[in-house]
Every structure is written in structure tokens, then in C-alpha cells.
Amino acid sequence: MKVYTSEEPVRSGGRIKVGIADYAVGTGCALLVTSGLGSCVGVALYDADAGVGGLAHAMLPEYDGSGDEAKYVDSVVPALLREMESAGADRGRITAKLAGGSEMFEFTAERGSIGRRNVEAARRSLAAVGIDVEREDVGGGHGRSLELRVDSGALRVRSADRGETTL
Amino acid sequence: MKLDVRSLRTFSRLAHTGAERAAGSLSTMTGIETYVDVTKVELCSREAVARRFQEQDLVSVKIGFDGGLEGTTVLAFPRDGAADLVETLMPGAGAEPGGDLAVSSLKEVGNIMIGGFIDGWADYLETTIDISTPTYVDVDGHEPLTAVDHGTEDQVLVFRNQLDSANDSANFYLYMAPTAGALDTIVSADGGADAVPLETFTSFSGMIAEGAEQASEDITMMTSTPTEVDVSRLSFVPVEGVPMAVEDDRRTGVVLEFEGMPSGYIAILFDEDSAENVAASLLPGAAEDAGAEMQQSAIQEIGNIITSGFLDGWANTLETTIEISPPTFVDDLGPAIIDPLVTDLAQSQEFAFLIDSTIRTEDDEFTCDIYALPNEHELRQALEQLAPA
Numbered sequence: 439m440k441v442y443t444s445e446e447p448v449r450s451g452g453r454i455k456v457g458i459a460d461y462a463v464g465t466g467c468a469l470l471v472t473s474g475l476g477s478c479v480g481v482a483l484y485d486a487d488a489g490v491g492g493l494a495h496a497m498l499p500e501y502d503g504s505g506d507e508a509k510y511v512d513s514v515v516p517a518l519l520r521e522m523e524s525a526g527a528d529r530g531r532i533t534a535k536l537a538g539g540s541e542m543f544e545f546t547a548e549r550g551s552i553g554r555r556n557v558e559a560a561r562r563s564l565a566a567v568g569i570d571v572e573r574e575d576v577g578g579g580h581g582r583s584l585e586l587r588v589d590s591g592a593l594r595v596r597s598a599d600r601g602e603t604t605l
Numbered sequence: 606m607k608l609d610v611r612s613l614r615t616f617s618r619l620a621h622t623g624a625e626r627a628a629g630s631l632s633t634m635t636g637i638e639t640y641v642d643v644t645k646v647e648l649c650s651r652e653a654v655a656r657r658f659q660e661q662d663l664v665s666v667k668i669g670f671d672g673g674l675e676g677t678t679v680l681a682f683p684r685d686g687a688a689d690l691v692e693t694l695m696p697g698a699g700a701e702p703g704g705d706l707a708v709s710s711l712k713e714v715g716n717i718m719i720g721g722f723i724d725g726w727a728d729y730l731e732t733t734i735d736i737s738t739p740t741y742v743d744v745d746g747h748e749p750l751t752a753v754d755h756g757t758e759d760q761v762l763v764f765r766n767q768l769d770s771a772n773d774s775a776n777f778y779l780y781m782a783p784t785a786g787a788l789d790t791i792v793s794a795d796g797g798a799d800a801v802p803l804e805t806f807t808s809f810s811g812m813i814a815e816g817a818e819q820a821s822e823d824i825t826m827m828t829s830t831p832t833e834v835d836v837s838r839l840s841f842v843p844v845e846g847v848p849m850a851v852e853d854d855r856r857t858g859v860v861l862e863f864e865g866m867p868s869g870y871i872a873i874l875f876d877e878d879s880a881e882n883v884a885a886s887l888l889p890g891a892a893e894d895a896g897a898e899m900q901q902s903a904i905q906e907i908g909n910i911i912t913s914g915f916l917d918g919w920a921n922t923l924e925t926t927i928e929i930s931p932p933t934f935v936d937d938l939g940p941a942i943i944d945p946l947v948t949d950l951a952q953s954q955e956f957a958f959l960i961d962s963t964i965r966t967e968d969d970e971f972t973c974d975i976y977a978l979p980n981e982h983e984l985r986q987a988l989e990q991l992a993p994a
């Protein structure tokens with residue numbers, strides 16, 4: 439069962455909220471937003487010609503064979519791509535931007551850094567489907583909130599004390 | 606009655622799916638895209654539920670249900686949100702929020718949404734559930750609102766769904782409080798193996814409340830400012846729902862890891878004004894030019910004390926030792942602070958026990974939110990040991 443996944447049809451305008459362990463696709467002048475990325479990673483995909491954008495907010499690097507595919511980087515990337523293709527995007531034209539995957543705390547060492555592993559999984563999953571990562575704002579020790587403008591492909595990254603950057 | 610984690614998962618999913626149906630009904634009625642933000646299974650006191658309605662100034666529509674399942678559901682809106690919604694449905698009616706037109710329009714919304722919500726439970730239990738005629742309840746009215754008007758227990762289990770609209774115009778809540786008998790029906794339908802008596806959860810919940818009281822006393826002593834516990838509750842939430850329970854604003858505070866049975870994380874967070882004020886009360890005289898470093902060490906110090914006060918009671922009740930790591934100072938977006946903690950737990954659990962308490966001063970000089978996230982498996986084991994054989 440999918441929990442916290444927006445099972446809405448692709449929308450062509452307005453603000454579309456992407457939750458945690460969630461993804462959404464928009465067209466036209468839609469604005470895809472997600473907030474509170476710590477070690478989670480945000481994957482923004484964009485096809486300028488088709489005017490189709492997609493945003494995923496994944497928590498963990500690898501799908502464990504059960505549960506919600508939107509929670510894991512390596513399963514949400516193909517899912518997001520499929521939904522974008524059915525909205526008219528072409529895989530050959532899609533570019534990617536990544537943000538998030540920070541390492542905010544140093545806890546019990548053996549668990550390893552999930553932030554870094556999430557970013558690596560995103561790069562790997564995108565490479566596997568032949569999509570280039572155009573820009574990224576990853577790592578560090580701070581949280582981020584994202585806004586993807588589907589009409590331009592601009593990804594606005596907001597943080598608490600580092601202001602805003604646009605990728 | 607008994608509860609087990611599998612049943613809690615079932616409850617959570619049923620409530621979430623039901624709430625999604627309800628949100629869908631509202632979207633169809635109003636054209637406003639509505640979705641379910643967080644679904645929590647909460648164990649809290651009857652009084653706390655009533656107080657939350659009062660403080661948030663909620664107007665609501667209450668519908669009882671019986672037949673295959675018995676209890677109460679309440680659809681609650683902030684006063685302004687209710688007026689806006691009524692205006693969307695029936696232009697003109699929103700101008701007189703408590704008027705007959707507005708009230709009947711809200712009752713209609715309640716009827717349709719709650720109908721959708723309850724249908725999902727009936728399907729799952731393969732039974733028929735009847736719903737009563739909706740009643741409109743205003744916290745300003747004569748009838749004090751309780752989401753729970755059955756039974757006599759102080760601690761009640763409620764399903765709390767937070768719904769939001771895409772344009773943030775309507776944020777509201779859908780509560781469901783089944784009777785104890787109804788909970789038994791659901792637990793049995795789900796197998797009910799390895800269940801822990803509800804009383805064990807209740808006593809754990811009581812222990813959390815005591816921990817919060819202790820933390821409040823400690824803050825009062827340190828800052829010489831009287832504080833009180835505003836909220837203290839135990840909820841069961843899908844891991845990805847936990848950061849959504851924290852406001853999407855900047856927060857300052859500390860994060861600590863605790864090790865033992867159970868292990869887990871604790872975050873103690875202040876909004877920006879509260880952080881300044883609490884540091885100022887801790888460093889009287891040096892407040893204005895104390896500098897970021899002193900403020901940071903004051904916050905760390907208070908975080909340490911609160912954590913000890915909060916967790917000592919757990920260790921005593923669970924007859925165990927809980928070791929606390931040094932505090933890590935944080936100053937970031939609230940959900941981003943909680944995210945790495947939840948993500949770590951998410952590697953081994955789908956749902957989390959979220960303990961959240963709020964301590965505030967009477968004049969709102971500062972508010973302190975405490976979030977504790979024990980490891981689910983370890984907490985369950987600890988609770989099983991607590992349960993009478």
C-alpha cells in the first residue's frame with residue numbers, strides 16, 4: 439500500500455506539494471515543492487522541450503524489496519521517470535538536478551552517513567537510465583527546501599542560514 | 606483490551622486511506638485540491654484532546670458511528686478556514702459563520718467526508734457501520750467539545766489525520782475515536798498476536814507525561830521563569846510522517862542520541878524568539894550582547910538538563926539504564942532537523958513511536974518542543990517486559 443504518495447493526475451499549474459517519500463510530476467507552469475530535506479535527497483528531473491518536470495523526495499538509498507517505492511532513491515528514480523514519460527517527456531532530453539543529502543549529525547559511527555549514500559544512489563540510479571546530473575547542491579551540514587519551476591526548470595534551494603540559490 | 610504493533614500499523618493505514626477518501630470527497634465538492642498530510646494514532650488524555658480544540662479555536666462537525674464498529678468522528682476546522690470553506694461551497698454564507706446556512710453547509714461537508722472515511726473501515730472489517738446525523742459544535746458554544754464522548758478511561762486512542770489543501774487555504778483535522786470494544790474488534794480481525802495490553806501503553810504514556818513535568822520543573826528552576834507542560838502525547842506514525850509533524854520554520858535547539866533499552870533520538874527545539882529568551886533568562890544581565898556562542902552553550906546546557914529530566918523516569922519505569930550522548934547544537938529548518946533522525950530509524954522500521962511534548966511559559970515568553978523517537982523494536986520489547994504476564 440502506498441502511504442503519503444500523491445496519487446494525483448499530472449497537473450499543469452499551481453503549487454504541487456511533494457511529501458517525504460513521495461514524488462510528483464507537473465507540466466505547464468506548475469511549481470513542485472518539497473521541504474525539510476536533511477539527509478534525504480531531492481531529485482529534480484526536467485524536459486524543457488516537453489515542458490514536463492518531476493520532483494522526488496527520497497529517504498533511503500536502496501529499495502529493500504518491500505514497502506513504498508517512493509521512499510527509496512533507486513526505486514523512485516525509475517518511477518518518476520515513467521510518470522514523466524507518460525506525461526510526454528522524452529528520456530533522451532531529460533536532465534537532472536540534485537539537492538540534499540546533508541550530514542547534519544555525527545551519530546553512532548557504524549550506521550554510516552545516509553546523506554552521502556543517498557546522493558551516491560541518486561547519481562548511480564540516474565546514470566543507469568542515461569540521465570546527466572546538470573547541477574547539484576548536496577552534502578554539508580544544513581537542511582534544504584526545494585521548489586522546481588516547471589516552466590523554466592529552475593530549482594530554487596532554500597536553507598535556514600545560507601539563503602537561497604537557484605540551480 | 607490489547608494492542609500490538611501490527612494492529613497499530615493496520616489502524617494507521619486504514620485511517621490514512623479513509624482520510625484520503627474523505628479528502629477526495631472534499632476536492633470533488635469544492636474543487637480545492639486536498640490531501641492528507643499526516644495520520645497519527647495517538648494515545649492521549651481526554652482532557653488534552655479537548656484542550657487542543659479550545660486552544661486552536663476549532664469549530665467542528667461531530668458524527669457518531671455504530672453497528673459493526675462504534676465510536677465518534679470529528680471533523681475540525683480552524684474558525685477562519687471553516688468560513689472560507691463555506692464561502693466556496695455557498696457564496697455569501699461564509700459572511701455569517703455561525704449562521705444556519707453556514708452550519709448546515711459544514712454539516713453537509715462533514716457528512717460526506719466522514720461517510721467516505723468510515724466506508725474504508727467497514728470494507729476492511731467486512732461489516733456495516735451506520736453513521737449518525739451530524740452535530741455542529743463550536744468551542745465557544747455551551748457544549749464543550751470532546752472528540753471522545755464514550756467510555757470512562759482517561760487515556761484514549763484517537764486517529765488524528767491532518768488534512769491540507771494545495772493552496773494552504775484549508776488545513777483541518779479528522780479525528781476518529783473508536784470505543785475500547787471497537788478496538789478489540791479491529792485487533793481481533795488483524796490476528797492480535799503478541800499484543801501488549803492497552804494499559805501498558807497507557808502507563809508508558811503516563812510516564813512520558815511525568816518526564817515532561819520533570820523537564821518543565823527543571824526549566825523553571827534554571828530560568829527562574831514558571832513553565833508548564835502544554836502537550837504530552839505518544840503517537841504511532843509512518844516514519845515519513847514524522848518530520849511533517851514539525852512546523853516548517855527555523856528552529857534552534859539540540860539533538861541527542863540515547864543508548865539503552867530502548868535507544869533512540871531526542872530533539873529539543875525552540876523557535877527563534879524562544880531561543881533568545883530562554884538563553885537570556887539563563888544568562889541574566891548578559892542577554893543583549895551575549896553573543897551567538899554563549900547563546901549556543903546556554904541552549905546546549907538547557908537541552909542536557911531537559912533530556913535528563915525527560916528520560917530519567919523512563920529508565921526507572923523500564924528498569925534499565927539509558928545513556929545520553931553529548932548534545933549537538935542545531936539551528937535549521939524544523940523538519941530538516943528531524944529528518945536525519947527518522948531516516949536512521951527508517952532503515953529498520955516502517956513506523957515510529959513519536960513522543961512529543963510542549964513546555965511553555967504562561968506569557969509565551971518561550972516555548973520548548975521535545976520530540977523523542979525511540980527505536981520501535983526496542984521500545985516494544987521494553988513494553989512487553991512491563992506487561993503483566
